[in-house]
Amino acid sequence: MSKNNIERISGRAPDELRNVSIKAGVIKNADGSALIEFGKNKIMAAVFGPKEVHPKHMMVSDRAIIKCRYHMMPFSTDTRKRPNISRREIEISKVIREALQPAIIMEDYPRTAIEIYIEILQSDGGSRCAAINAASTALADAGINMRDLVTACAAGKVNGQVVLDVDDTEDKTGEADMPIALLPNTGLITLFQLDGNLSKEEFDEALELAKTGCDKLYKLQRDALSEKYFDNKNGKTEE
Amino acid sequence: MPAVKKHRIVDSITRESIMSNLANSTRLDKRGLLDYRNIEIETNILKDKTNGSARVRIGESEVWAGVKVETAHPFPDTPAEGVMTCNAEMLPISSQYIEPGPPDENTIELSRVSDRGIRESGMINIKELCIKEGELVYSVYIDVAVINEDGNLFDAVSYAGTTALLMADMNKFTIEDDKVKILDERQPLPIKSLPVSTTFAKIGDKIIIDPNADEQEMATARLTLVTDENGKYVSAQKGKPGGFTFDELKEISVISKEKGEEIRAKIRKAVDSGS
Numbered sequence: 001m002s003k004n005n006i007e008r009i010s011g012r013a014p015d016e017l018r019n020v021s022i023k024a025g026v027i028k029n030a031d032g033s034a035l036i037e038f039g040k041n042k043i044m045a046a047v048f049g050p051k052e053v054h055p056k057h058m059m060v061s062d063r064a065i066i067k068c069r070y071h072m073m074p075f076s077t078d079t080r081k082r083p084n085i086s087r088r089e090i091e092i093s094k095v096i097r098e099a100l101q102p103a104i105i106m107e108d109y110p111r112t113a114i115e116i117y118i119e120i121l122q123s124d125g126g127s128r129c130a131a132i133n134a135a136s137t138a139l140a141d142a143g144i145n146m147r148d149l150v151t152a153c154a155a156g157k158v159n160g161q162v163v164l165d166v167d168d169t170e171d172k173t174g175e176a177d178m179p180i181a182l183l184p185n186t187g188l189i190t191l192f193q194l195d196g197n198l199s200k201e202e203f204d205e206a207l208e209l210a211k212t213g214c215d216k217l218y219k220l221q222r223d224a225l226s227e228k229y230f231d232n233k234n235g236k237t238e239e
Numbered sequence: 240m241p242a243v244k245k246h247r248i249v250d251s252i253t254r255e256s257i258m259s260n261l262a263n264s265t266r267l268d269k270r271g272l273l274d275y276r277n278i279e280i281e282t283n284i285l286k287d288k289t290n291g292s293a294r295v296r297i298g299e300s301e302v303w304a305g306v307k308v309e310t311a312h313p314f315p316d317t318p319a320e321g322v323m324t325c326n327a328e329m330l331p332i333s334s335q336y337i338e339p340g341p342p343d344e345n346t347i348e349l350s351r352v353s354d355r356g357i358r359e360s361g362m363i364n365i366k367e368l369c370i371k372e373g374e375l376v377y378s379v380y381i382d383v384a385v386i387n388e389d390g391n392l393f394d395a396v397s398y399a400g401t402t403a404l405l406m407a408d409m410n411k412f413t414i415e416d417d418k419v420k421i422l423d424e425r426q427p428l429p430i431k432s433l434p435v436s437t438t439f440a441k442i443g444d445k446i447i448i449d450p451n452a453d454e455q456e457m458a459t460a461r462l463t464l465v466t467d468e469n470g471k472y473v474s475a476q477k478g479k480p481g482g483f484t485f486d487e488l489k490e491i492s493v494i495s496k497e498k499g500e501e502i503r504a505k506i507r508k509a510v511d512s513g514s
Binding site for chain 1 (some may be wrong): 344345347348350351357358359360361412417462464467470471472473474475476477478480481482483484487488489492493496
């Protein structure tokens, strides 16, 4: 970690996450679902499928297709968000889909669609990372064959210091935000974005720091799933 | 929520040749893995109506950019700042796979990533675009048209947008007795830096730079990384449903800086000879 430990607005340590809780199986009608509370973020993800493809011409004969929608409710932001789907939401839907897709064994479900719906009910910084964590938990909850869970976390730079998990207030004053998504067991980074201003050293440091955040979230995701399926609050899966 | 169906089709002979070439660390078009295609940058191609313009060709990819500077009301939350937007359009003339109509997610991503590169680098000092706080500011619109698509549009759009911005100018103004007077005399835009985008693709376990359309279609993952002249990383975007390892990202971040320097010199040269 950096030597100059400047106090963060939230009082967190540079490598400290916000409070995170994940709960799997929160929506009865969905095949899989999860609720994540990530700082002030409250995000629900639901997975439907594998199911028939609509419209039919989107069907692929040897694998499933993945549809993903990231959507913010008008009441989720400081000033009311217009309900129309924004360009930002379209882009985030795309990067989230591309972050999750490598984990899904799509060849196991030919001619089907797997639909992932992400609803932001209350937003804070890092909602795309929180959404990926929820969606990947929901995919596992739906029993979709997966190579790995997908975990996501951001690192950034605030007041010249590289910090983990940039929240809304820090993002406004901060110098950089770098969200990543990781398949922890294969070491593949499937979402990588950056905006801001980082030197080579800070770039590498932020990358390593985001990885430590991903590792923590991976455990929380497993805990959420084992709590539902093994009724084990300590999150020890029987292996 | 479109999962795009209309893909470019790469025939199996081309696929196999690309793969066998990559296995020997060469490319189908005789390039090395980390070589750009020929980059042509021209300025002032649309003199009569734009405030700045540029045409960029990377291999067969061709884009045109035009900058318009207009006066506008500032946004209420930033009363002392001008406005800058960069927008890219895929024209139906650019490829048989592009249809007219509202932009799809790929075009929106292209547009937003090129906007982010310019915005996050602080290329334009938007504070100096303010004419009168809370009342009047300059709005800088960068619009980029994709004329021919042969891969790596992220870089082409970025180079064309930044070059057109470097060429652009705006009216001088004075404030007398609290009244704004826009003069006929022109001045350059308040440019602070020159961000340069570099795009990488991963095919198999090989990392290549500047993918053409076939390579881009075959790639499992794509990464665009933008650096400024101080060697800082200002923006990045991973695309396509695959991933990179940590080591690959670190390797790419080093190459991106080197290539960025070379291309920055090219852009500067084109601007110097054009203005």
